[in-house]
Amino acid sequence: MTDLPTTTERKLGLVIDLDTCVGCHACVISCKGWNTENYGAPLSDQNPYGADPSGTFLNRIHSYEVQPEAGAAQLVHFPKSCLHCEDAPCVTVCPTGASYKRVEDGIVLVNESDCIGCGLCAWACPYGAREMDQAEGVMKKCTLCIDRIYNGNLPEVDRVPACVRTCPAGARHFGDLGDPDSDVSRLVAERGGMDLMPEQGTKPVNKYLPPRPRDTVEEEIDILAPLLAPVTEEPGGFLGWLDRALDALPGGKS
Amino acid sequence: MAHTQPRLDLSPPISDEVRKTTCYMCACRCGINVHMKGGKVAYIEGNRDHPVNRGVLCAKGSAGIMQHNSPARLRAPLKRVGPRGSGQFEEISWDEALEIAAGWLEPLRKNAPEKLAFFTGRDQSQSFTSFWAQNFGTPNYAAHGGFCSVNMAAAGIYTMGGAFWEFGQPDWDHTKLFMLFGVAEDHDSNPIKMGIGKIKARGARVIGVNPIRTGYNAVADDWVGITPGTDGLFVLALVHVLLKAGKIDLDYLARYTNAPCLLIENPGGADHGLLLRDDAGKLLVKDRTSGDLVPFDTPGVRPDLTGTHVQNGQTSHTVMYKTVNRYLSEEYSPEAVADRCGIPASRIRAIAGEIARVAFDEAFEINQPWTDFRGERHEKMVGRPVSFHAMRGISAHANGFQTCRALHLLQIILGTVEVPGGFRFKPPYPKPVEAHPTPHRDVVPGKPLNGPHLGFVRGPDDLALEPDGSPSRIDKAFTWENPMSAHGLMHMVISNAHAGDPYKIDTLFMYMANMSWNSTMNTRGVIDMLTDTDETGEYVIPRIIYSDSYSSEMVAYADLILPDTTYLERHDCISLLDRPICEADAAADAIRWPVVEPDRPGHAGVRGFQTVLVQLANKLKLPGFTDEDGNPKYADYADYMVRHERRPGIGPLAGFRGEDGTDQGRGAPNPDQLDRYIENGSFFVAHVPEEGLYYKPWNKAYQDWAVGMGLYDSPQPFLFSLYVEPLRRFQLAAEGHGDRQPPDHLRERIKAQLDPLPIWYETDQQGNEGYTVTALTQRPMAMYHSWGSQNAWLRQIHGHNPLYVPTKLMRENGLKDGDWARVTSPHGEITVPVMEMAALNENTVWTWNAIGKRKGAWALEKDAPEVTRGFLLNHLIHELLPPRGDGLRWANSDPVTGQAAWFDLKVRIEKAAPPDGLSESHPATEPQVSPVGTGPEELEWKVGK
Amino acid sequence: MHPAPSVIIFTTLSGLGFGLLFFLGLGLPDVSGWIAFTFFFIAYALAVGGLMSSAFHLGHPERALKAFTQWRTSWLSREACFSVAALVVMGVFALGAVFFDAQWRVLGVIGAVLSLITVYTTSMIYTQMKTVPRWNTQLTPLLYLTISLAGGALLAGQESLAPWLLALAGGVQIAWWMRGDGAFAASGTDMASATGLGHGKVRSFEPPHTGTNYLLREFVYVIGRKHALKIRGIALALGYALPILLMVLPLDSIALKHAFAGLAVVSHLGGIAASRWLFFAEAEHVVGLYYGKR
Numbered sequence A: 001m002t003d004l005p006t007t008t009e010r011k012l013g014l015v016i017d018l019d020t021c022v023g024c025h026a027c028v029i030s031c032k033g034w035n036t037e038n039y040g041a042p043l044s045d046q047n048p049y050g051a052d053p054s055g056t057f058l059n060r061i062h063s064y065e066v067q068p069e070a071g072a073a074q075l076v077h078f079p080k081s082c083l084h085c086e087d088a089p090c091v092t093v094c095p096t097g098a099s100y101k102r103v104e105d106g107i108v109l110v111n112e113s114d115c116i117g118c119g120l121c122a123w124a125c126p127y128g129a130r131e132m133d134q135a136e137g138v139m140k141k142c143t144l145c146i147d148r149i150y151n152g153n154l155p156e157v158d159r160v161p162a163c164v165r166t167c168p169a170g171a172r173h174f175g176d177l178g179d180p181d182s183d184v185s186r187l188v189a190e191r192g193g194m195d196l197m198p199e200q201g202t203k204p205v206n207k208y209l210p211p212r213p214r215d216t217v218e219e220e221i222d223i224l225a226p227l228l229a230p231v232t233e234e235p236g237g238f239l240g241w242l243d244r245a246l247d248a249l250p251g252g253k254s
Numbered sequence B: 001m002a003h004t005q006p007r008l009d010l011s012p013p014i015s016d017e018v019r020k021t022t023c024y025m026c027a028c029r030c031g032i033n034v035h036m037k038g039g040k041v042a043y044i045e046g047n048r049d050h051p052v053n054r055g056v057l058c059a060k061g062s063a064g065i066m067q068h069n070s071p072a073r074l075r076a077p078l079k080r081v082g083p084r085g086s087g088q089f090e091e092i093s094w095d096e097a098l099e100i101a102a103g104w105l106e107p108l109r110k111n112a113p114e115k116l117a118f119f120t121g122r123d124q125s126q127s128f129t130s131f132w133a134q135n136f137g138t139p140n141y142a143a144h145g146g147f148c149s150v151n152m153a154a155a156g157i158y159t160m161g162g163a164f165w166e167f168g169q170p171d172w173d174h175t176k177l178f179m180l181f182g183v184a185e186d187h188d189s190n191p192i193k194m195g196i197g198k199i200k201a202r203g204a205r206v207i208g209v210n211p212i213r214t215g216y217n218a219v220a221d222d223w224v225g226i227t228p229g230t231d232g233l234f235v236l237a238l239v240h241v242l243l244k245a246g247k248i249d250l251d252y253l254a255r256y257t258n259a260p261c262l263l264i265e266n267p268g269g270a271d272h273g274l275l276l277r278d279d280a281g282k283l284l285v286k287d288r289t290s291g292d293l294v295p296f297d298t299p300g301v302r303p304d305l306t307g308t309h310v311q312n313g314q315t316s317h318t319v320m321y322k323t324v325n326r327y328l329s330e331e332y333s334p335e336a337v338a339d340r341c342g343i344p345a346s347r348i349r350a351i352a353g354e355i356a357r358v359a360f361d362e363a364f365e366i367n368q369p370w371t372d373f374r375g376e377r378h379e380k381m382v383g384r385p386v387s388f389h390a391m392r393g394i395s396a397h398a399n400g401f402q403t404c405r406a407l408h409l410l411q412i413i414l415g416t417v418e419v420p421g422g423f424r425f426k427p428p429y430p431k432p433v434e435a436h437p438t439p440h441r442d443v444v445p446g447k448p449l450n451g452p453h454l455g456f457v458r459g460p461d462d463l464a465l466e467p468d469g470s471p472s473r474i475d476k477a478f479t480w481e482n483p484m485s486a487h488g489l490m491h492m493v494i495s496n497a498h499a500g501d502p503y504k505i506d507t508l509f510m511y512m513a514n515m516s517w518n519s520t521m522n523t524r525g526v527i528d529m530l531t532d533t534d535e536t537g538e539y540v541i542p543r544i545i546y547s548d549s550y551s552s553e554m555v556a557y558a559d560l561i562l563p564d565t566t567y568l569e570r571h572d573c574i575s576l577l578d579r580p581i582c583e584a585d586a587a588a589d590a591i592r593w594p595v596v597e598p599d600r601p602g603h604a605g606v607r608g609f610q611t612v613l614v615q616l617a618n619k620l621k622l623p624g625f626t627d628e629d630g631n632p633k634y635a636d637y638a639d640y641m642v643r644h645e646r647r648p649g650i651g652p653l654a655g656f657r658g659e660d661g662t663d664q665g666r667g668a669p670n671p672d673q674l675d676r677y678i679e680n681g682s683f684f685v686a687h688v689p690e691e692g693l694y695y696k697p698w699n700k701a702y703q704d705w706a707v708g709m710g711l712y713d714s715p716q717p718f719l720f721s722l723y724v725e726p727l728r729r730f731q732l733a734a735e736g737h738g739d740r741q742p743p744d745h746l747r748e749r750i751k752a753q754l755d756p757l758p759i760w761y762e763t764d765q766q767g768n769e770g771y772t773v774t775a776l777t778q779r780p781m782a783m784y785h786s787w788g789s790q791n792a793w794l795r796q797i798h799g800h801n802p803l804y805v806p807t808k809l810m811r812e813n814g815l816k817d818g819d820w821a822r823v824t825s826p827h828g829e830i831t832v833p834v835m836e837m838a839a840l841n842e843n844t845v846w847t848w849n850a851i852g853k854r855k856g857a858w859a860l861e862k863d864a865p866e867v868t869r870g871f872l873l874n875h876l877i878h879e880l881l882p883p884r885g886d887g888l889r890w891a892n893s894d895p896v897t898g899q900a901a902w903f904d905l906k907v908r909i910e911k912a913a914p915p916d917g918l919s920e921s922h923p924a925t926e927p928q929v930s931p932v933g934t935g936p937e938e939l940e941w942k943v944g945k
Numbered sequence C: 001m002h003p004a005p006s007v008i009i010f011t012t013l014s015g016l017g018f019g020l021l022f023f024l025g026l027g028l029p030d031v032s033g034w035i036a037f038t039f040f041f042i043a044y045a046l047a048v049g050g051l052m053s054s055a056f057h058l059g060h061p062e063r064a065l066k067a068f069t070q071w072r073t074s075w076l077s078r079e080a081c082f083s084v085a086a087l088v089v090m091g092v093f094a095l096g097a098v099f100f101d102a103q104w105r106v107l108g109v110i111g112a113v114l115s116l117i118t119v120y121t122t123s124m125i126y127t128q129m130k131t132v133p134r135w136n137t138q139l140t141p142l143l144y145l146t147i148s149l150a151g152g153a154l155l156a157g158q159e160s161l162a163p164w165l166l167a168l169a170g171g172v173q174i175a176w177w178m179r180g181d182g183a184f185a186a187s188g189t190d191m192a193s194a195t196g197l198g199h200g201k202v203r204s205f206e207p208p209h210t211g212t213n214y215l216l217r218e219f220v221y222v223i224g225r226k227h228a229l230k231i232r233g234i235a236l237a238l239g240y241a242l243p244i245l246l247m248v249l250p251l252d253s254i255a256l257k258h259a260f261a262g263l264a265v266v267s268h269l270g271g272i273a274a275s276r277w278l279f280f281a282e283a284e285h286v287v288g289l290y291y292g293k294r
């Protein structure tokens, strides 16, 4: 239904750590693999071995260069999938009711058998989180792996999204962002988790943890402090110091 | 209206069955759960129980399904029918293929085994392939290590009995400062990512030293955008500052390293600079308490770092004395190196300060008593939570061996190797040089070689030279040009064979290496060598046999193709005898097994290459494969994995040995072993006892455990070598001592560059005048060399590769994104698309490795972006340096190990029009005929409908 | 946005068709019999043809009926409902005019209003898109409505009204463009808000894939500024200026007058198609930021 539920019981979503994501694309491919074999139509690929290969992906990794006022340019790897927005414009624009937000957990889904493939929901999404499958003619998007997270056929530890399970760097976290005491909510609070394009008014559930400050070693380490003070200023005095230091070791002469 | 929504089945079945095996989309060898539906591979995920990946999987691993079903898979043995390189083949039966191969090999074995050169790529069965080659009797065997990272391996083994590479790892759980040198991805792909994730979650600091700030270096808290090739200088400056401030671990140096060992002082003598030993050959140290000269392992000894010893009127000083004198010199001060490294002196000092702070102010203890090899009991383990890791950014330079050594020196003076929070070895390492074989080269026609081909030379006597001084091996490994070439020199094989230098060969037999394309320097030149004919019209390299699983570029250059299976269709053995999957706290090995049977409908089919080698060995009746009655010992590779014994009780697999499968490491062959592995997830782990977890080279508990596991036959405690004596032996030869003498043109180089204490030198820049920009490649995390491009999912991520150019060079050359540039080296020229990058050393350009493809390869269509826009930097790199005018051509490699110096490449760039008005990278290679056609027009992959 | 022909044809033709229906519903001109048939035929051909064309870009046109269900939130659904309502009401009205020579005025006015509302709903599909700042303005419905009315008047032969309405639509068109050119910058969405990486200047380094994808094809259409200006000129000239000129030229010959009126319609149609092409081609979707394409 294109009405958004007024509230959802939980707000399941992802927290993505931009400080840690190494840009390996592991989550991209595990998502592709899982969602090709599971929920809905397979994620197809056109011209897969040709000049212009292009396929449906529900999660993609961008990378950005950030040039601070002073200092070296930085690089940030930036995973992006559906943010399961609270005020999801993709849902309200849908003419058929194929797009909906689940009342239990806030997951935004497409019911493929209702979808006419009009593409409007993708227009309405500011984040590029929806892709029309070219073979199937239906809209595909991140399902938050709804067929994993509650799946009784999976061991309990594995009831997490495929991308989260696979991320080697541990840069993706899954949980209930509606519960202030959940691990993900705590992480967001501690690390200043942020919304993408807050001005769009979508109220994303997924949060991004900003990269920590970079290139600070010179500010932090006082190179003139005793830490690095020479043990001796005399030329050739080093071996003398060495001798004294050896004597000072446990079991030494002293 | 009430909110309504569809009812979903939230617990759909996942699969019919899970088969656990080992990934092989790269050499990291993670455990995978292969979900099967209807007998087909449906989904691949990481195995949570596996010691390597603990459930995670990289992009390549998850895309395994696309590789396993790739349209580029070979389908039958192939016999060349067109000219070499054309790609024209005829499919033949396996009987015929084996007949042809045996027909070529049999006479060679009888008359001149060295005329077979057998070289393998990055496979994981080197203990098996070398066993095969040894039994064949040829000295010409090696794997890919020579062009890959032998600098890293050799420097590590000679210095501390183990190396970074995949043989050790930081103590991810305790380290508080992690410094990474020259790594984009490495073999330990998932463990490094998991480790970085772990330490960043703890808020510990990561420092990335790399001219390029992507991947790991992008998440590093501090980035050191060093000038390529100068890491040695930077590291020695850190050593300088730390020494000067006394921030070194004297206790560690005294106890566990050769710092207190005494250097013979005998200028002009044949033993000058060797280490003082007793009659039994044991290293001697001065005991600080008694003042006596005693063997280093004497119980109760307190080795004196400043001790001296007078012998024949000459005073011997310690290695420590020499070390301190060298590195305290102002030539290693931050100020002296800053400009060359491109790092401000203040930054070098700050980093040294941070290292010192963490190593000493954040030292911690683990309450775990242990006993050292001298019998001394320690109540605690002291942690120095600073760790380092390095890879090809350091080793793929012609000063890489010494640079790796410098880095190990830094680790060792901090006392942070094999301590909590530091760098830890993975079994079977540490293993001192003395526990490794020396290279063997003695050929007797019809007989096996007299020992393993590869090893660690201790001095000139171990070189692989003929009595006349000429190289014994086709790759000229273990010669004066590169005496410590412990992994052989695969990158020299084709050019030497083509030149007939040191001799001509008959058959080049290669496995799993794309040597006509991305794994070779001077790609065009190598293609010409492979296709060159002599006066009689015969190929200069008469026969080439090659095994690949896919339609690679190299396939076109072979006369006979032995098609291998995919990694899900065969038995493999990732063995402790080879490159195992161990972690620092456990020995582990693994297998692969046919989770699906090979199936190439309508074609003769494919066979696991190792099984094919067994079948060939049986046809040739090779000794190690034939019993006393002349019958084959092994039916196939699976049989070999279970029943072969290297030494009594020790076989390829360490787990589930003995009649009842309860023995570990040592034990009789167990016929059910493979089933037991499969039940266990296709791997086996044996944990190091708590007491043995750190200080492994000196820890009695560890050493005893290692002996029990069959890693060694007796405890092998040893001292780390700040000073590497074998290097000194080569210097002595260069100074004129001994019977084996280097050629004169190499004497000065050996004296200077085989220094037993780490040094830094500028790599050879003669002939590079005017080429001021360093050109590098990096491995993309989502691609494995050339394999990835056949993968429909992965090639969408990296379908072509721009040249990344720093902002300054973009401006200087009037370039903008998408423009084309001509990139010239003294050797060649390419024209390629460019993109700007700011987070890059300002005199460095780079691209992703091995994306460019030849038309017709990999089942790609002829206008694929890999072909039209993708390119290889390899066209600009030559295996020889530009001529210097001395009439000699010097190798573009490290003078110690012969490691190919990929990253010494210097270029010039300028704006260019797209080549030929087309948007196609230049040079374009003529197309090859695809033996498998091209892939389908669309993929809608779903196994369970 | 990708200027898909189906959508350009749809919005151009159906706008014109419903514009004509609006005037017919009001009895301007008051027609019956064969003449009514001709007028209604043209109006229906345009409106229904446009709607059909829009169905072409659907992945599953066979499920199109489902699109009537979500009128409570979806402008597309509302458009579907109103267009059918307008077509049905006007159909009944047309039956009266053609076969019974009857002018059921109330029905006509209702149909006229529904026709205009249909155009409004179409415009709101675009207007509501916060993701496309160029569209996200009340000028967009104004533009659609004035164009529809002007075109309708032109087709309905409202000689006195049409030039004024054309001029008005042209004016709105210019205003819409002027506002549109600054809309993205004024929207407050930029690289910093898209990525949250506010600690420096943010530049896209590597896209997620070296190849293209649905998003790039659909949302990241880039046209050159010069090219766009040229097409704007054409749209203004053909869509508004020339038809006005052709309408106001004092002509004696009825035949010539009809020919000129015909020409004016063709010119207007061409100009509006150009304007609609630009409507999409120039529209910058914020997702382009993620690809460094803004």
Ligand SMILES: Nc1nc2c(c(=O)[nH]1)N[C@H]1C(S)=C(S)[C@@H](COP(=O)(O)OP(=O)(O)OC[C@H]3O[C@@H](n4cnc5c(=O)[nH]c(N)nc54)[C@H](O)[C@@H]3O)O[C@H]1N2
Binding pocket: B121, B122, B144, B147, B148, B149, B511, B512, B513, B514, B515, B518, B519, B520, B547, B548, B549, B550, B551, B552, B553, B554, B564, B565, B566, B567, B609, B777, B778, B784, B785, B786, B787, B849, B850, B873, B874, B902
């Ligand atoms: N410019 C530049 N060049 C480089 C490097 C660089 O950094 N820069 N790096 C160098 C290094 S370190 C290396 S290791 C080399 C790697 O170079 P290669 O070892 O040549 O790398 P691959 O492209 O992986 O080629 C291996 C071949 O093995 C085949 N293969 C894959 N799986 C199987 C299998 O299961 N069985 C069999 N029989 N064959 C299989 C593949 O199809 C492919 O043809 O490249 C080197 N080249």
Ligand SMILES: Nc1nc2c(c(=O)[nH]1)N[C@H]1C(S)=C(S)[C@@H](COP(=O)(O)OP(=O)(O)OC[C@H]3O[C@@H](n4cnc5c(=O)[nH]c(N)nc54)[C@H](O)[C@@H]3O)O[C@H]1N2
Binding pocket: B026, B122, B148, B149, B181, B182, B183, B184, B185, B186, B187, B188, B189, B209, B210, B211, B212, B226, B227, B228, B229, B230, B231, B390, B391, B392, B393, B394, B397, B776, B777, B778, B779, B780, B781, B782, B783, B784, B785, B903
């Ligand atoms: N995904 C993936 N994984 C792989 C492979 C693959 O092809 N794909 N290949 C495997 C193989 S065969 C190998 S050998 C390993 C190699 O793994 P890596 O050692 O990570 O190899 P490279 O990608 O060549 O990265 C070399 C890095 O060194 C940097 N560098 C170059 N010169 C210098 C220098 O002078 N100083 C410093 N500090 N840095 C420098 C480069 O910028 C680059 O980041 O990866 C293995 N793992």
Ligand code: SF4
Binding pocket: A081, A082, A083, A084, A085, A088, A089, A090, A091, A108, A124, A125, A126, A127, A128, A129, A130, A141, A202
């Ligand atoms: S990210 Fe896009 S698709 Fe996902 S809920 Fe928000 S608006 Fe909808």
Ligand code: SF4
Binding pocket: A093, A094, A095, A096, A097, A098, A099, A110, A114, A115, A116, A117, A118, A119, A120, A121, A122, A138, A139
């Ligand atoms: S494409 Fe499908 S899900 Fe999206 S708006 Fe249209 S009908 Fe709804």
Ligand code: SF4
Binding pocket: A030, A031, A032, A034, A035, A058, A059, A081, A082, A141, A142, A143, A144, A145, A161, A162, A163, A164
């Ligand atoms: S939650 Fe599932 S569907 Fe969503 S991005 Fe991750 S893997 Fe893909």
Ligand code: SF4
Binding pocket: A020, A021, A022, A023, A024, A025, A026, A027, A028, A061, A077, A079, A166, A167, A168, A169, A170, A171, A172
């Ligand atoms: S798997 Fe993790 S580290 Fe890799 S790209 Fe995805 S989020 Fe980043």
Ligand code: SF4
Binding pocket: B023, B024, B025, B026, B027, B028, B029, B030, B053, B056, B057, B058, B059, B060, B061, B062, B189, B190
């Ligand atoms: S790192 Fe990736 S490709 Fe390599 S073995 Fe592990 S999962 Fe497979």
Ligand SMILES: [Mo]
Binding pocket: B147, B148, B149
């Ligand atoms: Mo390598």
